[in-house]
Amino acid sequence: xxxxxxxxxxxxxxxxxxxxxxxxxxxxxxxxxxxxxxxxxxxxxxxxxxxxxxxxxxxxxxxxxxxxxxxxxxxxxxxxxxxxxxxxxxxxxxxxxxxxxxxxxxxxxxxxxxxxxxxxxxxxxxxxxxxxxxxxxxxxxxxxxxxxxxxxxxxxxxxxxxxxxxxxxxxxxxxxxxxxxxxxxxxxxxxxxxxxxxxxxxxxxxxxxxxxxxxxxxxxxxxxxxxxxxxxxxxxxxxxxxxxxxxxxxxxxxxxxxxxxxxxxxxxxxxxxxxxxxxxxxxxxxxxxxxxxxxxxxxxxxxxxxxxxxxxxxxxxxxxxxxxxxxxxxxxxxxxxxxxxxxxxxxxxxxxxxxxxxxxxxxxxxxxxxxxxxxxxxxxxxxxxxxxxxxxxxxxxxxxxxxxxxxxxxxxxxxxxxxxxxxxxxxxxxxxxxxxxxxxxxxxxxxxxxxxxxxxxxxxxxxxxxxxxxxxxxxxxxxxxxx
Amino acid sequence: xxxxxxxxxxxxxxxxxxxxxxxxxxxxxxxxxxxxxxxxxxxxxxxxxxxxxxxxxxxxxxxxxxxxxxxxxxxxxxxxxxxxxxxxxxxxxxxxxxxxxxxxxxxxxxxxxxxxxxxxxxxxxxxxxxxxxxxxxxxxxxxxxxxxxxxxxxxxxxxxxxxxxxxxxxxxxxxxxxxxxxxxxxxxxxxxxxxxxxxxxxxxxxxxxxxxxxxxxxxxxxxxxxxxxxxxxxxxxxxxxxxxxxxxxxxxxxxxxxxxxxxxxxxxxxxxxxxxxxxxxxxxxxxxxxxxxxxxxxxxxxxxxxxxxxxxxxxxxxxxxxxxxxxxxxxxxxxxxxxxxxxxxxxxxxxxxxxxxxxxxxxxxxxxxxxxxxxxxxxxxxxxxxxxxxxxxxxxxxxxxxxxxxxxxxxxxxxxxxxxxxxxxxxxxxxxxxxxxxxxxxxxxxxxxxxxxxxxxxxxxxxxxxxxxxxxxxxxxxxxxxx
Numbered sequence: 001x002x003x004x005x006x007x008x009x010x011x012x013x014x015x016x017x018x019x020x021x022x023x024x025x026x027x028x029x030x031x032x033x034x035x036x037x038x039x040x041x042x043x044x045x046x047x048x049x050x051x052x053x054x055x056x057x058x059x060x061x062x063x064x065x066x067x068x069x070x071x072x073x074x075x076x077x078x079x080x081x082x083x084x085x086x087x088x089x090x091x092x093x094x095x096x097x098x099x100x101x102x103x104x105x106x107x108x109x110x111x112x113x114x115x116x117x118x119x120x121x122x123x124x125x126x127x128x129x130x131x132x133x134x135x136x137x138x139x140x141x142x143x144x145x146x147x148x149x150x151x152x153x154x155x156x157x158x159x160x161x162x163x164x165x166x167x168x169x170x171x172x173x174x175x176x177x178x179x180x181x182x183x184x185x186x187x188x189x190x191x192x193x194x195x196x197x198x199x200x201x202x203x204x205x206x207x208x209x210x211x212x213x214x215x216x217x218x219x220x221x222x223x224x225x226x227x228x229x230x231x232x233x234x235x236x237x238x239x240x241x242x243x244x245x246x247x248x249x250x251x252x253x254x255x256x257x258x259x260x261x262x263x264x265x266x267x268x269x270x271x272x273x274x275x276x277x278x279x280x281x282x283x284x285x286x287x288x289x290x291x292x293x294x295x296x297x298x299x300x301x302x303x304x305x306x307x308x309x310x311x312x313x314x315x316x317x318x319x320x321x322x323x324x325x326x327x328x329x330x331x332x333x334x335x336x337x338x339x340x341x342x343x344x345x346x347x348x349x350x351x352x353x354x355x356x357x358x359x360x361x362x363x364x365x366x367x368x369x370x371x372x373x374x375x376x377x378x379x380x381x382x383x384x385x386x387x388x389x390x391x392x393x394x395x396x397x398x399x400x401x402x403x404x405x406x407x408x409x410x411x412x413x414x415x416x417x418x419x420x421x422x423x424x425x426x427x428x429x430x431x432x433x434x435x436x437x438x439x440x441x442x443x444x445x446x447x448x449x450x451x452x453x454x455x456x457x458x459x460x461x462x463x464x465x466x467x468x469x470x471x472x473x474x475x476x477x478x479x480x481x482x483x
Numbered sequence: 484x485x486x487x488x489x490x491x492x493x494x495x496x497x498x499x500x501x502x503x504x505x506x507x508x509x510x511x512x513x514x515x516x517x518x519x520x521x522x523x524x525x526x527x528x529x530x531x532x533x534x535x536x537x538x539x540x541x542x543x544x545x546x547x548x549x550x551x552x553x554x555x556x557x558x559x560x561x562x563x564x565x566x567x568x569x570x571x572x573x574x575x576x577x578x579x580x581x582x583x584x585x586x587x588x589x590x591x592x593x594x595x596x597x598x599x600x601x602x603x604x605x606x607x608x609x610x611x612x613x614x615x616x617x618x619x620x621x622x623x624x625x626x627x628x629x630x631x632x633x634x635x636x637x638x639x640x641x642x643x644x645x646x647x648x649x650x651x652x653x654x655x656x657x658x659x660x661x662x663x664x665x666x667x668x669x670x671x672x673x674x675x676x677x678x679x680x681x682x683x684x685x686x687x688x689x690x691x692x693x694x695x696x697x698x699x700x701x702x703x704x705x706x707x708x709x710x711x712x713x714x715x716x717x718x719x720x721x722x723x724x725x726x727x728x729x730x731x732x733x734x735x736x737x738x739x740x741x742x743x744x745x746x747x748x749x750x751x752x753x754x755x756x757x758x759x760x761x762x763x764x765x766x767x768x769x770x771x772x773x774x775x776x777x778x779x780x781x782x783x784x785x786x787x788x789x790x791x792x793x794x795x796x797x798x799x800x801x802x803x804x805x806x807x808x809x810x811x812x813x814x815x816x817x818x819x820x821x822x823x824x825x826x827x828x829x830x831x832x833x834x835x836x837x838x839x840x841x842x843x844x845x846x847x848x849x850x851x852x853x854x855x856x857x858x859x860x861x862x863x864x865x866x867x868x869x870x871x872x873x874x875x876x877x878x879x880x881x882x883x884x885x886x887x888x889x890x891x892x893x894x895x896x897x898x899x900x901x902x903x904x905x906x907x908x909x910x911x912x913x914x915x916x917x918x919x920x921x922x923x924x925x926x927x928x929x930x931x932x933x934x935x936x937x938x939x940x941x942x943x944x945x946x947x948x949x950x951x952x953x954x955x956x957x958x959x960x961x962x963x964x965x966x
Binding site for chain 2: 007009010031215265268409410413
C-alpha cells in the first residue's frame with residue numbers, strides 16, 4: 001500500500017472512512033518511512049528495530065539489489081536477532097502474528113521460534129497457483145503446522161480477484177483480542193495481512209465496490225477490517241489500554257498498475273525504488289485517551305520505531321548489546337515533540353539516499369535496468385526525471401543530488417550544486433552519513449542463496465493433510481535479483 | 484492553486500488548517516473542475532455560468548490555443564453576457580469584487596458596468612514591474628477609479644517575495660462583510676485574490692513560515708485569510724445565513740515549480756493543459772447549519788455551477804434566453820444527491836476531452852509544442868506518458884483515448900480500444916458530445932486582437948494621482964498564443 005492510498009492522504013476516491021476516522025481520533029504521520037522498498041527486509045526491520053543491512057535481510061549478489069524471501073530462499077531471520085515478541089514475552093505479553101511472516105520459511109525461522117506464541121498465516125506471498133511439481137503452493141500455518149495451501153484449501157480466484165483471506169485474518173484478530181481480554185493478559189498482535197499485494201484479491205462483499213477497481217476493493221476491505229478491530233477494542237473496553245499503529249511495508253507497486261497498483265500520491269516512483277514513492281508510507285497512531293485527537297506529526301518516523309516504541313510502552317529497555325535503529329516515538333506521540341534523526345534508504349547493502357530534515361541526498365540513483373525496463377517492467381510509470389530516475393546505476397557519492405522535500409516532494413528539481421543551500425545541507429548530511437558508516441557492522445547476508453530443495457514441499461503437518469510433496473535434489477545457487 | 488495544495492487534499496506538508504477545518508465543517512468536492520485551464524476564461528465562466536466558447540473568452544488565432552486577458556487585449560466580457568452580480572441585484576444583493584477581475588480592462592468591461600457595486604483590485608495579473616514606457620504597470624482600482632499601480636503604490640518585492648496584497652484584500656473583505664451586516668442587506672462577495680499566481684508573494688508575517696517555500700507561504704496566507712473570513716461571519720452571527728465556496732481557477736502552474744509552483748496531487752500535468760492536473764480543483768462548500776459537517780461529494784462539479792447555485796440560493800431563475808452550462812448544486816450539497824452531467828475540457832474552441840462518470844475521453848492531446856518545450860517551458864515536469872503528454876497536437880477524434888479516472892487518476896493507462904469497457908464508455912460519451920456540439924453556438928471570440936494602445940496607460944482617476952501615461956499609437960494585431 002502506498003502513501004497516497006488513504007483518503008486522509010489525498011486519494012481522490014476517498015474510500016477509507018475507517019482509517020480516516022482512525023487518523024481523526026489519533027495522530028497522522030506524514031513523514032513516516034519503511035526501512036526498505038521491499039517487503040521481507042521491511043518486516044524484518046520492524047520486528048528487530050534494525051536496518052536490514054544489520055539484521056541480514058539483504059543480498060550482496062549484485063550491487064544495490066533488492067531482495068526478499070521467495071520460497072526457494074535458504075536464509076531467514078538469524079537466531080542472533082532479538083525480535084520484538086521475544087522481548088515482550090519478558091513483560092508477560094502473549095504474541096500473535098496473523099498473515100505474512102516473510103522472515104524465512106525453513107524450520108529454524110518459524111515465527112514461534114522467534115517469540116510469537118500463535119500464528120495464522122503463511123510464510124511467503126500468496127503467489128501462485130503452482131503445479132506442486134516445479135513449485136509447491138504456499139502453505140498456510142496455524143501455529144506450528146500447516147493447515148492447507150493457497151489456491152487449494154484457501155481459494156484465490158485470479159480471474160475474479162475473489163478471496164476471503166482478509167476476512168479470515170480479521171476474524172482471527174477479533175478472536176485473539178477477545179481471548180486475551182478474557183484472560184486479562186497483555187498482548188501484541190502483529191496483523192501482517194498481505195492484501196493489496198499482487199495478485200490482488202478481495203472478498204465477495206467488497207468486489208466491485210470501489211471506484212478504483214480491484215485494488216480499491218482490497219483497500220476498502222482493509223479499511224473496513226481496521227474499523228472493526230478498533231471497534232472491537234472499544235466494545236471490550238480496552239481501547240484506552242491498547243496502542244494501535246497502522247502502516248505499510250513499502251510503497252505501492254506501480255508495476256502492477258492500473259488494475260493492481262496503488263497510489264504513492266505526489267511522490268516519485270514506487271516499490272523497489274529509494275525515491276519517496278518507494279519508501280514513504282501512510283501511518284496512523286491510535287490510542288484514545290492518550291493521543292490527542294486530530295494530531296498531525298512531521299516527525300521522520302520509520303517502521304523500526306515500532307520496535308522501540310512498543311518496548312517503551314511495555315516498560316522494557318531495548319537490547320544494549322547491539323545497534324538499534326528505531327527510536328521511541330512516545331514523546332512525539334504523547335507530547336508532540338520532534339526528534340532530530342535521519343532516514344536511510346538502502347538497496348542491498350548500498351546506502352542509496354539519506355533524508356535529514358527536509359533535505360534528501362541521493363548517493364546513488366537507479367530505478368531499474370534498461371534490460372528489465374525494455375521488458376515493460378517500470379517502477380516509475382509516466383514519470384521520468386532526467387538524471388534521477390536513471391536506468392543505469394548512477395553514482396553521485398562525490399556530488400550527491402540534493403532535494404528539498406518541502407518545496408519539491410516529487411524529487412524533480414535537484415538543488416544547484418553551487419548554491420549555499422546545497423553546501424549547508426550537504427555538510428550536515430555528510431556528517432550523518434560518516435557517523436552512520438563508521439559504526440555500521442553489516443550482518444551476514446541472508447538473501448544470497450536460493451535452492452529449489454528448500455521450497456515449501458513438506459511443511460510440518462503435511463502428513464495429516466496428505467499434502468507432503470517430494471522435494472527435488474538440493475541445487476544451491478546464487479539467487480537472481482534483477483532490481 | 485492546484486487540487487493537491489491543501490492538506491485536506493493530501494499535500495504532504497499539511498499546512499492549511501483553516502481550509503481543512505472548513506472542509507471538516509462543510510462539504511469537500513473531490514471531482515470539481517474549472518471551465519478552462521487558464522485564469523480569464525475560467526473566471527468569465529464562473530460569473531456567466533457559461534463555457535468560455537459561449538461567452539467569448541477564447542481565441543481562434545490558432546488551433547486549440549489557451550488565451551487570457553493580458554493588458555494589450557482588446558476584447559473583454561461582452562455586454563450581451565449576463566453576469567451573476569447583475570442578476571443578484573434583482574434580489575437586492577450588494578455585490579463586491581475584491582482582487583483580480585480579468586474580464587477585460589477597457590472602459591466598457593469595467594466590473595461596475597457588469598453588476599458589481601464595489602471593486603478593490605486590479606483588472607490584470609500583477610506581472611511587472613514595467614517601465615511605464617513600453618508597458619505601464621498594472622493599476623489597482625477602488626470602484627470606478629484607479630488608486631495606484633502595482634510595484635509603485637502597491638509594493639511587490641520580487642527578490643524577497645514580500646507583498647501585503649492578500650492582507651489588503653482580506654481587510655477589504657472583512658470591512659465589506661461588516662458594512663453589509665450593519666445595513667442588513669444581502670451581499671455577494673467575489674473574493675478573487677490573485678495570490679499563488681506567479682510572481683508569488685506573501686506578507687512579511689508569512690514569509691519563511693512554510694515547509695514549501697515561498698509558494699507555501701502564499702498558500703498559508705490564503706488559508707489564514709479564509710479562516711479569518713469564516714470566523715468573522717460567525718462572530719457577526721451570519722454564518723448560518725451565508726453560503727461560502729472555496730475553489731481555484733486553474734490547476735497549479737507547474738512551470739513555476741519548484742519555487743513558485745504548487746501541487747496537482749496525483750494528477751497529470753498542470754495549468755495550460757486539459758489533463759486532470761490542469762483543470763481539477765480543490766473545492767469546499769461551507770454553510771453551517773445547512774451543510775452536514777464532514778460531507779464528501781463525488782459530484783462532477785464546475786466553477787460554472789457557482790453561478791446557478793448562487794442564483795438558486797437567492798431565489799432567482801437562471802436566464803432562459805441562452806444556454807447555461809452550470810447546474811444548481813444545492814440538491815448535492817444539502818441532500819447528498821448526485822447529478823449526472825459531463826465535464827467539457829476546452830482549449831480555445833476545440834473540445835479536447837470530455838468526462839462522464841469515471842470515464843474521460845481525450846479527442847485531442849497536447850501539452851505544448853516542441854518549440855516551446857525546447858525553451859524549457861514544461862507543463863508536465865517529470866511526467867511523460869507516451870502518446871498522451873504529446874508535444875504535437877494529436878487528434879484522436881475517431882478513436883479517442885479513454886481513461887478510467889477511478890483506477891487511473893493519473894491518466895497513464897488508456898483503455899484498450901478492443902475492450903468491451905471501451906466500447907460501452909465511448910458510446911455513452913459520444914452521445915453526450917454529439918448533443919453538446921449540436922446545440923453549441925460559439926460566442927464572438929474576444930481574445931483574438933491585441934493592441935499596445937489599449938494597455939493601462941491612463942485608467943480613470945489617473946489625473947488625480949498624476950499617473951496618466953501617454954499611449955502609443957494603435958497597432959492592432961493578432962495576439963500570439965503559443966500554447
